[in-house]
Amino acid sequence: xxxxxxxxxxxxxxxxxxxxxxxxxxxxxxxxxxxxxxxxxxxxxxxxxxxxxxxxxxxxxxxxxxxxxxxxxxxxxxxxxxxxxxxxxxxxxxxxxxxxxxxxxxxxxxxxxxxxxxxxxxxxxxxxxxxxxxxxxxxxxxxxxxxxxxxxxxxxxxxxxxxxxxxxxxxxxxxxxxxxxxxxxxxxxxxxxxxxxxxxxxxxxxxxxxxxxxxxxxxxxxxxxxxxxxxxxxxxxxxxxxxxxxxxxxxxxxxxxxxxxxxxxxxx
Numbered sequence: 001x002x003x004x005x006x007x008x009x010x011x012x013x014x015x016x017x018x019x020x021x022x023x024x025x026x027x028x029x030x031x032x033x034x035x036x037x038x039x040x041x042x043x044x045x046x047x048x049x050x051x052x053x054x055x056x057x058x059x060x061x062x063x064x065x066x067x068x069x070x071x072x073x074x075x076x077x078x079x080x081x082x083x084x085x086x087x088x089x090x091x092x093x094x095x096x097x098x099x100x101x102x103x104x105x106x107x108x109x110x111x112x113x114x115x116x117x118x119x120x121x122x123x124x125x126x127x128x129x130x131x132x133x134x135x136x137x138x139x140x141x142x143x144x145x146x147x148x149x150x151x152x153x154x155x156x157x158x159x160x161x162x163x164x165x166x167x168x169x170x171x172x173x174x175x176x177x178x179x180x181x182x183x184x185x186x187x188x189x190x191x192x193x194x195x196x197x198x199x200x201x202x203x204x205x206x207x208x209x210x211x212x213x214x215x216x217x218x219x220x221x222x223x224x225x226x227x228x229x230x231x232x233x234x235x236x237x238x239x240x241x242x243x244x245x246x247x248x249x250x251x252x253x254x255x256x257x258x259x260x261x262x263x264x265x266x267x268x
Contacts, residue, residue, distance in 0.1 A: 033158060035121050039107060043086040044079060044096070071261050075188060076100040076177050078263075083183045090122055094140035095182045097132060097149065097242075101175035102162035108149060108180075110134040118152075129154050137206045142180065142187060142259075145214045146206055146239045153244040153253070160244035163255050166194045172229055178257055180240060189240055189257030192231035195224040196251045203241060203254055211235065221256055233258060 081096045086107065095108040107122050109131045121127040134140060135148040151160030165171045176191045197203035203221065208214040215235045222233055242255040 033156070035123065035125075035127065036106060036158070039086075039089070039122060040105060043082045043089075043107075044105065045082050071188060072177075074175075074177075075261075076175050076179065078186060079105070079179055079181055081181050087183070090124060092117075092124075093122055094134060095142070095180050097178065097180055099162070099178040101171050102165045104160075104162050106132045106151070106159070108132050108134055110136060110138070110140055112136055114150065129159055132159065135204075135206060140182065141184065142182065142238065142240070144206055144238065145208050146217075146241055148204060148206065148241045148243060150243050153246065160242065160253075163242055163244050163253050166191065166255050167227060169227055172227060176229060176231065177260075185262050187259050187262045190231050190260045191255060191257045192229050192233060193221045193225040193254070193256040194227045194229070195221075195254055196226070196246065197224075197243075197254045198250060199252060203252075203256075204243075218258075231258065234260075 076098075077100065079096060079098045086093055090109065092109040092111060093107050094110045096106070097108050098105045109117050109122055110133060111117055113136050114133070117131040117133040119126060119128055119130045121129075122131050130152050132149055132151040135150070138144050138147045153159070153161045153163075155161070172191060172194075178189050178191065180187045180189065195203075202217060203224075205217060208217065218233055218235055218239065221239070222231075237259045240257050240259070242257075243252045246253050
């Protein structure tokens with residue numbers, strides 16, 4: 001009888017522990033969703049301005065007309081970020097990433113290492129989902145040959161969980177571009193490679209000794225793509241690599257885009 005009571009007690013304790021764990025996970029997801037929704041509502045001024053409208057506004061304000069002429073006709077809607085106010089939240093915020101095809105839109109932070117924002121929000125609060133963050137080796141002006149952005153693959157579909165949707169060719173067909181806005185410029189990227197990569201692979205190379213090495217790396221990344229993207233490469237342009245975890249701790253899901261245009265006019 002005593003043994004039976006102990007078994008009942010242990011079973012109840014395990015059940016309560018499981019319920020608490022599940023509740024904590026739920027609360028963590030909810031907190032992350034609410035915080036990033038609040039940030040978007042406060043500081044993302046436009047996520048529905050057409051490319052033509054954005055170009056007209058930029059031309060009226062003396063923007064980079066030559067860059068605008070390079071924008072493809074099917075360029076996605078441009079974003080406008082209130083950088084003056086957003087920087088007051090956290091000086092570590094260096095960019096805003098927007099992938100229209102999968103409705104992914106987040107601020108990007110950068111620290112002195114690649115650990116700080118793993119489980120901290122853009123407001124530096126503890127958050128299991130963490131933040132989208134730029135590799136600390138990179139320059140925040142996006143001038144490196146390869147700029148790497150990391151994010152968790154969250155079960156609720158947040159952060160970089162949606163990157164796996166690009167393995168479906170229909171997603172690329174819907175919109176093969178993404179925007180990255182910084183305090184100094186807005187850059188449009190064309191996705192050219194979607195693949196899985198080992199954590200120690202050359203995909204994560206940030207600096208190259210010369211232009212030849214970069215060109216060879218670019219061709220290697222293009223050949224590694226598991227999806228036909230139809231993108232044209234330009235070795236004079238730079239790359240952004242988006243990376244998230246998979247079910248295998250040794251592998252990462254990667255989406256890479258090459259810059260095709262930029263607009264250095266900043267709207268305030």
